[in-house]
Amino acid sequence: MQQFDPNIPPYIQGDVTLVKVVDPASTFPPLEQGNRVLDRKKPFEIDVEWNVSGALAPLWLFALRDSKWNVQAYAESLGGGPEILLARDDSVTPAFNVLNYSTKLSVQANALEEGDPGSNTSGIYKLVVSVFLDSPIGLPGYDMVGFNEGPIIQIEDPV
């Protein structure tokens, strides 16, 4: 199933190429390694990279130069619970001569619940990141949107 729109190869297409969790791993430095089990009480970051390609990509991006990329990260609870908007960034500006983009999303502490054994709150979440560039130029619609289902993380308060 397509994960980026427009998807008209080879004229224009795109891809969200990276969704990476950056665990601060600051409980037992310097020995502790960052991983995907995150302390509920601590913030963490998500690196996101995406690109647009094809012969029409520069023209398309130029047409949407007045908009900003909207990048949002959701946590999709496994085993029950809602999708939670973890973080968003609206700072990246498109440019006709830039086809590769990246940003870093900051997730606040206590954004996610840890698991509760025996309940529907698993404390395990799949990250979904969407990138969206709104088109203000009317029909037929020139929005750019894509998403990537990123890593699965677990939230656990070590205390």
Add this chain to the structure above:
Amino acid sequence: MGESLASFRDLKGIGPATEARLHETGVYTWDALATVATALASVRGSGDTPREIATAIAARRAEAGEAETDPGPSNGGEHLEAFVLRLSLSADGEPQRSEVTHVRTMAERAWQGWQPTELAGFVNEHAGIRAEVDPAQESPRKASARKGQTSGEAPVARSPRRRHDAPSGEPSSARKGQTSGEAPVARSPRRRHDAPSGAPSSAGQVVLLDAGKTIGGTSRDISLVVTNTQSVGGDFGYRATLAARGLGSGRNGEGWSTLASRTGTASPSDDLTLGFGRVSLPPGVQRLQLRLEVSLPAPSARPPALAVASA
């Protein structure tokens, strides 16, 4: 009772056993407990815990021969069986956990979510409800008497039950990728009280499947492949409904909009390919859900373990 049932377990040191003893002795409300505590305190002095109070009351009742656990001949064998049901609900009324206690035996059982069939089975088991006589084998006289009883019963107001498995914009507790055991067929108003928990009750089942995510804003053909059809055990009819909701646009299980549906029959020997033509999708990243109402070749206690193949 005019007052709601008190949760004595909120008190430190009160467990299910003590609470059940309190209930057994007729103490169901905070007012009743306060009355008993005050009366006992005036006799024994302060410092009695609710546990001591319950024990004392039970002991006095036993001494006085007031225990009514054994049905006596004087009342025709009629006796009371009391159950305490506790429901843990989320803020929006989603059942999280249910727990029932049989007061007389202090037996307990707990389930995740709301499991009325399990609850009925527990009540049947502990109350010793006899098997309901099949009307076909019932004598005309008894059948007539039963019919008269039924018509004389006061109508019971029932709160509207939310369908937990409906995808079309209705509140739902459907778990992602999980199946629902609720049958889509009409249910008889009379149910056999002796049906064991988990017994086959219907030849229809509803299966809810996570069908992934897609980008909306356009109209397109969507094709899904349902696998593991051999779990149905024979040829089966189905009604497939495709629903969507925006990623993060609502709480889990809510806000599904029906996109398309189709019916057909399928064989357990082949995967079931479902094509939905020219589906109009709302803008943005959309989550997709496939609801399958399956007519099983034979009654089954569980929905078949169908799955959607990864795109």
